[in-house]
Amino acid sequence: MDYDLIVIGSGPGGYVAASRAGMLGKHVLLVEKDELGGVCANRGCIPAKSLLHGAKVYHAAKEGAHLGVHGDVSYDFGEALAWKDDAVTTLRNSIAFLEKQSHVDVVKGNALCVDAHHVTIGETSYETEHLLIATGSSPAVPPIPGAKDNPHVVTSDGIFSLASLPSSVAIVGGGVIGIEFASYFSLLGIKVDVIEMLPEILPMMDGELAKLMRRAMASVSFHTGAKVERIEGGKVVFVDTKGVEQSVDAELVLIATGRRPNLDGMDNLHLEATRKGIVVDEHMETSVSGVYAIGDVNGISLLAHSAENMAHIAVDALYGTGKERFDASLIPWAVYGEPEAAGCGLTEAQATGKGFEVASAVSFLRSNGRFLAEEGKRAPGMAKVVADKKSGKILGVHLLGPASSEMIWGVARPLTVKDLADTVFPHPSFSEALHDCAEKLMV
Numbered sequence: 185m186d187y188d189l190i191v192i193g194s195g196p197g198g199y200v201a202a203s204r205a206g207m208l209g210k211h212v213l214l215v216e217k218d219e220l221g222g223v224c225a226n227r228g229c230i231p232a233k234s235l236l237h238g239a240k241v242y243h244a245a246k247e248g249a250h251l252g253v254h255g256d257v258s259y260d261f262g263e264a265l266a267w268k269d270d271a272v273t274t275l276r277n278s279i280a281f282l283e284k285q286s287h288v289d290v291v292k293g294n295a296l297c298v299d300a301h302h303v304t305i306g307e308t309s310y311e312t313e314h315l316l317i318a319t320g321s322s323p324a325v326p327p328i329p330g331a332k333d334n335p336h337v338v339t340s341d342g343i344f345s346l347a348s349l350p351s352s353v354a355i356v357g358g359g360v361i362g363i364e365f366a367s368y369f370s371l372l373g374i375k376v377d378v379i380e381m382l383p384e385i386l387p388m389m390d391g392e393l394a395k396l397m398r399r400a401m402a403s404v405s406f407h408t409g410a411k412v413e414r415i416e417g418g419k420v421v422f423v424d425t426k427g428v429e430q431s432v433d434a435e436l437v438l439i440a441t442g443r444r445p446n447l448d449g450m451d452n453l454h455l456e457a458t459r460k461g462i463v464v465d466e467h468m469e470t471s472v473s474g475v476y477a478i479g480d481v482n483g484i485s486l487l488a489h490s491a492e493n494m495a496h497i498a499v500d501a502l503y504g505t506g507k508e509r510f511d512a513s514l515i516p517w518a519v520y521g522e523p524e525a526a527g528c529g530l531t532e533a534q535a536t537g538k539g540f541e542v543a544s545a546v547s548f549l550r551s552n553g554r555f556l557a558e559e560g561k562r563a564p565g566m567a568k569v570v571a572d573k574k575s576g577k578i579l580g581v582h583l584l585g586p587a588s589s590e591m592i593w594g595v596a597r598p599l600t601v602k603d604l605a606d607t608v609f610p611h612p613s614f615s616e617a618l619h620d621c622a623e624k625l626m627v
């Protein structure tokens with residue numbers, strides 16, 4: 185055998201799995217056809233957060249008169265892109281360094297699986313004992329007439345290569361990617377329309393908070409319950425909730441309606457797969473013994489930290505205890521817009537639907553000392569804790585407000601309301617809102 189393990193794809197799933205196996209002394213090959221770091225580092229999490237942060241700083245300075253901040257501020261898109269590129273390049277380099285430190289061989293090329301033990305890259309064939317597929321996902325463009333081969337239309341892949349800022353944007357899809365870009369463009373003063381088929385944006389978020397989030401993004405026009413019929417140039421034509429045809433005109437149309445698994449080069453393996461991705465068991469093993477699939481390509485949870493967690497599980501199954509399991513209820517999510525939001529576990533409606541006797545409590549951040557000091561009375565912010573009345577177990581936590589993404593990890597683990605009520609939080613801090621919810625539930 186040339187290798188103990190060949191990993192295909194160097195996103196947060198693949199590069200983490202390769203380096204962990206390498207650190208365990210295994211002989212590992214990591215194959216990447218594009219840049220190291222996958223979608224997350226190059227066309228996802230990191231570039232999106234870099235641009236969003238710049239837009240937030242710009243907006244805060246421009247709207248800071250109430251805090252005594254005055255003066256002319258401007259936003260230079262070229263400089264923002266250069267800052268983003270620097271972050272991306274630095275991250276790619278640190279991934280290359282990590283693989284080197286872990287004694288992982290890295291090869292650039294398109295991997296073609298010949299069978300469960302043989303992979304070809306260009307003219308070269310490699311033999312391996314085990315195979316780990318971490319090829320990720322790509323934007324899925326629905327069959328909307330006019331969505332393809334239209335110079336006005338981009339996906340999240342194309343949006344990072346814009347030469348200049350558009351004067352107006354229509355976003356098809358009100359999920360995380362759509363809402364983050366809606367925040368970005370609207371913070372820069374650009375007209376934004378979001379067209380979402382479901383009755384509410386951000387379906388994983390508790391309905392009460394999603395509504396508040398939508399209201400907080402006051403400069404964005406939301407069209408929920410709207411089905412896009414066709415796109416003509418920059419005109420997006422949709423049917424509203426009353427069945428009436430409506431349209432919005434924009435210079436740029438972003439399609440953010442979902443993603444499809446990258447399965448090219450896998451045909452010879454005859455893996456069991458659905459539309460969402462490769463079917464895996466609880467150890468991330470596919471229907472073919474010795475072949476594992478982690479991250480977006482298995483469609484279980486399309487998040488970078490889920491891919492990383494699955495990398496740990498697959499490597500543990502191969503070379504460790506075999507005891508690690510993926511638990512979706514412990515996976516937090518975050519939306520890095522303005523306002524920020526994060527959550528974990530069940531919404532109140534989901535918990536009720538599953539038959540729990542639900543107890544829930546909310547805390548509005550306008551009664552939180554730090555929030556009042558920094559954001560003021562009119563800014564929106566809310567925490568909600570959903571618990572099982574009988575056992576006191578926390579079933580879900582939903583946050584809307586500053587630093588939500590930094591707070592959520594603390595409750596993304598098995599906890600009871602009493603655990604949270606017994607925890608001492610720093611004062612003043614936004615996270616005291618969680619304590620407030622727990623105290624309300626203890627009564």
Ligand SMILES: Cc1cc2nc3c(=O)[nH]c(=O)nc-3n(C[C@H](O)[C@H](O)[C@H](O)COP(=O)(O)OP(=O)(O)OC[C@H]3O[C@@H](n4cnc5c(N)ncnc54)[C@H](O)[C@@H]3O)c2cc1C
Pocket residue numbers: 192193194195196197198215216217218219221222223224225227228229230232293294295296318319320321340361446448449478479480481485486487488489490491520
């Ligand atoms: C705009 C945007 C923002 C996002 N923001 C966040 C966020 O804030 N937080 C979060 O958790 N998630 C975020 N995500 C999702 C996150 O990027 C993905 O969940 C994550 O990248 C999945 O990791 P992965 O390892 O499964 O695959 P990927 O990151 O998709 O990497 C797969 C790699 O495999 C390579 N590859 C594919 N086929 C082959 C082949 N045959 N041979 C060789 N190489 C191959 C690809 O080139 C790619 O580099 C965002 C996504 C987008 C699009």
